[in-house]
Amino acid sequence: MQQENFENWCRKATEQIRYGPDRRAVSEELMAHLEDHRDALRAQGLGEKESEQHTLASMGSAEEIAPQLAEIHKPWLGYLSSLIKAVAILTATLAIFFCISICVSWLHTLISSRNFDSIPANNGTLDYYCHPMVSTWSDGYRFQISEAGYSKQESDLYILLEIFHWPWMDQPGVSDHLWAIDSLGNYYPSMHASQYSDQPRVTAQGWQSTTCIILRFMCIKQFDCDAQWVELHYDRDGRNIVLRIDLTGGGKHE
Amino acid sequence: MSKQRKIRKIVLYLLIFILSAVVICALSNAPSPTAEAAFRRKEKQQMIGPAEIVEILDFEDNRYDHLLISRSEYGYTFFEWNDSNPDDGVLSYQPRSTGATLYCTKYNYEDMSYSQGWLPIFAFTDQPAVSAKLTLTTTQDSETITYSMDAKRSGAGYFLFRWKTTGLRGSDFWLVQQMITGEYSNYILEGTTTATLELYNTKGELVETHQFPTTQ
Numbered sequence: 497m498q499q500e501n502f503e504n505w506c507r508k509a510t511e512q513i514r515y516g517p518d519r520r521a522v523s524e525e526l527m528a529h530l531e532d533h534r535d536a537l538r539a540q541g542l543g544e545k546e547s548e549q550h551t552l553a554s555m556g557s558a559e560e561i562a563p564q565l566a567e568i569h570k571p572w573l574g575y576l577s578s579l580i581k582a583v584a585i586l587t588a589t590l591a592i593f594f595c596i597s598i599c600v601s602w603l604h605t606l607i608s609s610r611n612f613d614s615i616p617a618n619n620g621t622l623d624y625y626c627h628p629m630v631s632t633w634s635d636g637y638r639f640q641i642s643e644a645g646y647s648k649q650e651s652d653l654y655i656l657l658e659i660f661h662w663p664w665m666d667q668p669g670v671s672d673h674l675w676a677i678d679s680l681g682n683y684y685p686s687m688h689a690s691q692y693s694d695q696p697r698v699t700a701q702g703w704q705s706t707t708c709i710i711l712r713f714m715c716i717k718q719f720d721c722d723a724q725w726v727e728l729h730y731d732r733d734g735r736n737i738v739l740r741i742d743l744t745g746g747g748k749h750e
Numbered sequence: 751m752s753k754q755r756k757i758r759k760i761v762l763y764l765l766i767f768i769l770s771a772v773v774i775c776a777l778s779n780a781p782s783p784t785a786e787a788a789f790r791r792k793e794k795q796q797m798i799g800p801a802e803i804v805e806i807l808d809f810e811d812n813r814y815d816h817l818l819i820s821r822s823e824y825g826y827t828f829f830e831w832n833d834s835n836p837d838d839g840v841l842s843y844q845p846r847s848t849g850a851t852l853y854c855t856k857y858n859y860e861d862m863s864y865s866q867g868w869l870p871i872f873a874f875t876d877q878p879a880v881s882a883k884l885t886l887t888t889t890q891d892s893e894t895i896t897y898s899m900d901a902k903r904s905g906a907g908y909f910l911f912r913w914k915t916t917g918l919r920g921s922d923f924w925l926v927q928q929m930i931t932g933e934y935s936n937y938i939l940e941g942t943t944t945a946t947l948e949l950y951n952t953k954g955e956l957v958e959t960h961q962f963p964t965t966q
Contacts, residue, residue, distance in 0.1 A: 573756045577763070584763040587770035594777045635797045664776035666795040688933055707777075732843060733798035734824045 501548060502530045508558035512566035515574030522565060530555065598663050598707045605706040623648045624721070626746025630739050634730075637661050637668050641728070644741050646721055653719035653726065654701070655741065657712040667710050671700040674730055676716050678723035684716050693717075698728070781837055788836035789818055789829040798843050801827045805906040809870075814839070817855065819872070819906070826853060826874055844931070850875040850947050850960040852884075854913075854930045867916050869923070871930065873901070873909040879949035879957050882909045888922045890941035895919055929963055 506523045513519040530551055537547035555561075625645035632639050643656040659668055676684040676698050683696075690697040696718040704711045716726065724744050730737040774780075782788035786803070793799035801820035808816055814830035821827070825846050831839030844853040851874045873882055886897040901909040915923055921939050929943040945962040 573753060573760075577756050577760050580760055580763040580767065584766040584770070587767050587774065591770040591773040591777075594774055598777060635794060637797070666779065666791065669796050730797070732796075732825075732845070733801075733822055733827075735797060 501552065502527060502534075505530070505552055505555065505558045509561045510565060512562045513569045513571075514566070515569065515571035518569045518571070518574055522569060526555075601706045602663075602708045605709050622646060622654070623748060624743065624746055625748065626741075626743065628739075628741045630741065632737055632739060634735055634737050635668075636665055639737060639739060641739050641741055644743070645746070646719055648721055651718055651721060653716040653721075655714040655716070655728065657714050657728070657739075659710045659712065661708060661710075663707050667705055670730055671703075671712050671714065673732055674698050674714065674728055676726055676728050678720055678726040680720055680723050682720050682723065684719070781835070785816065785818070785829075785831055785836040785839070788831065788839055789820075789841070791837070792829065792839065792841040793827065796841055796843065798822075798825075798841075799827060804908070805904070817870075819908070821874070826851060826872075828853065828855060830855060842931070846874075847960075847962075847964045849958065850877070850949070852930045852945060852947065852962055854927055856927060856931060856933065868912040868914050869927075871899075871911040871913055873911065873947055874907075875909075875947075875949060875958075875960075877949050877958055878951070879903065880952050881950045881954075882911075883948040883950070884909075884911045885946040885948075886913070886926055886943065887945070888919070888925050888941060888943045890920060890922070890925075895922065897922075932963075 506526045509526060510519045510523045513522060533554065534547045534551045537550055538544070542550065622645035625643070628641050628644055630641050638660040640658045640660070641655055642658055644653065646653040657671075659670075661668065672688045673686045675686040675689070678684075684698050685696075687697065687699055693699075694717075696716070699715050699717055701713040701715045703713065714728070719726070724742070726741050726743065728737075728739040728741070782791055785806075789803075790800065793801065799820070799822055801822040804819045804821055806816055806818045815832050816830065818829040818831075819826065820829070826844045828842045828844070829839050830842075840856075842853075842855065844851055853872045853874070854869055871884060873884065875882075880903050881900065882903070883898060883900050888895050888897075897913060899911045899913060901911045903909055913926070921941060922943075924939055925941050925943040926945075927933075928939060929945065947960040947962070948956055949958045949960075951957050
């Protein structure tokens with residue numbers, strides 16, 4: 497009964513506070529104050545009923561206090577806080593979703609097999625095939641040649657160039673500017689710098705990409721199969737990317 | 751809840767929001783906020799630069815609204831874009847040649863004919879010349895035609911030649927573009943092109959002459 501009276505008083509005193517969490521907090525604070533006051537009176541020897549009446553009387557009219565409390569606890573800051581909280585939770589959820597989807601996509605690419613079967617121009621049979629696994633870094637991109645091979649009939653050297661990058665970076669546009677030179681001194685110009693498709697040159701045969709990896713299937717047209725190594729170069733604007741493929745190891749690929 | 755506590759919470763939520771928004775923008779290839787940001791992004795993607803921005807020109811009647819010219823130790827970078835979407839802009843790179851470098855943007859002939867009617871050809875040199883003359887010589891089927899144009903040095907230190915493209919012979923437009931940019935067309939062009947750049951000092955005396963292409 498006593499508790500009920502206190503609760504009623506607190507409810508009336510705080511009912512004009514518009515922001516819910518503020519209303520509850522103030523109500524709890526008032527309740528604690530009332531209980532403390534009552535306990536103090538009882539310790540002085542007053543009865544239960546008397547101490548309650550004295551406590552409520554000392555607090556005054558709840559209806560009179562209500563507008564004053566509402567004036568102190570204006571709702572706008574609370575509403576703003578709730579709004580920003582909702583937006584923050586939404587964007588944080590979206591960001592986490594993005595990160596997870598990128599991780600899944602990246603893992604899928606790492607796990608899934610990638611090989612010369614994907615090269616559009618290749619029929620799958622190569623007279624020579626190797627895993628050079630040479631790599632280098634430049635401008636935040638990691639270039640790696642994981643596979644290379646040629647068919648003597650076509651005299652084309654196929655190269656699987658993997659380019660790794662951070663998810664916030666764009667896919668690099670370098671394949672048109674890659675040129676090559678082999679151990680016999682043969683020069684193979686880039687697609688950008690060569691006019692005729694029937695001349696020796698470096699071309700891009702196709703590509704696959706995910707968020708963090710791009711696979712470029714490069715081809716050196718009219719490659720001299722007697723060469724012991726070949727170097728893929730990118731040297732625009734002061735860069736010096738060199739990937740040397742050793743062609744002395746390896747074997748036949750079916 | 752006290753006012754100070756509320757403000758602390760607001761600041762915390764704002765930080766979470768900003769951090770999350772940055773992550774989302776970075777991972778979803780959000781549009782660049784400015785044309786310069788779009789240029790830097792393209793530069794990084796093309797693995798060139800970072801170059802020093804020399805000047806931004808407005809071409810209101812052209813395929814693109816603006817042209818940004820920048821230079822580095824090794825060459826010149828050009829970025830053309832429209833106000834509507836700077837991220838769709840086109841980046842071109844021209845390596846430095848000994849003495850002087852020529853550059854022209856890759857336009858469609860139709861774009862030129864129906865818009866401003868001239869192809870901008872830029873010449874860059876470290877020589878303290880104040881004026882220059884560019885002579886383009888194209889030969890097709892043993893017939894040679896010469897186009898000459900003059901330019902004053904701009905405040906930013908380059909020469910801008912306006913090559914009138916109306917009424918040109920056959921493939922001359924493409925031959926000149928191919929010779930200057932070093933970028934070959936998808937189809938084979940029959941003919942040859944050379945360019946001569948003459949640089950003059952304040953007294954009008956010839957200081958230097960450069961032939962293009964520099965290597966053949």
